[in-house]
Amino acid sequence: MAQITRDEVAHLANLARIDLSDDELDHLAPQLSVILESVQSISGVAGDDIAPTSHALPLTNVFRDDVVRPSLTADEALSGAPAAEQQRFAVPRILGDEQ
Template sequence: MPEITRDEVAHLAKLARLALSDEELDQFAEQIDGIIGNVSDVQKVAAEGVEPMSHPHSIDTAMREDVVEQILTQEQALSQAPKVDQHRFEVPQILGEQD
């Protein structure tokens, strides 16, 4: 027995402002019914005690400690730049931009 009727599909199509032919209404009703059946089958699986997972394989992620380290100063970062303007990297103009 179908869980979704052709009339329900027609109602949903109207709400979504879709113009569906009679053949499309029948086809979509059958497809949606199949999807609902598949979801119902999955819900029947005994999953008590199974831990939810986001990936089918166990993944160990290596995390490092958040440690404050010495970083480059502005002068050190700009020391190797080909061009500097007002303590910033100067790059060629692109896409015909105006100053």
């Protein structure tokens, strides 16, 4: 059972540059002990025979393979645009020269 004393809490608070009153030290010591017990119980769950994973369930790729197919040329794509320049859509400038 992991127990943390009032003096250890005071030492940790000093290292973290946290000013705690005597009442706060008395209140935090048992709470931190419960947290340490919880962490200790969780660390005992995973055994050496269980491989570390990033997901609980196996992931599969849901994307299709990329296949090159005929598509519009640049001129065809820009033919319906209100304005174009240098084979690009021309849009109003929203940033000034200072950007």
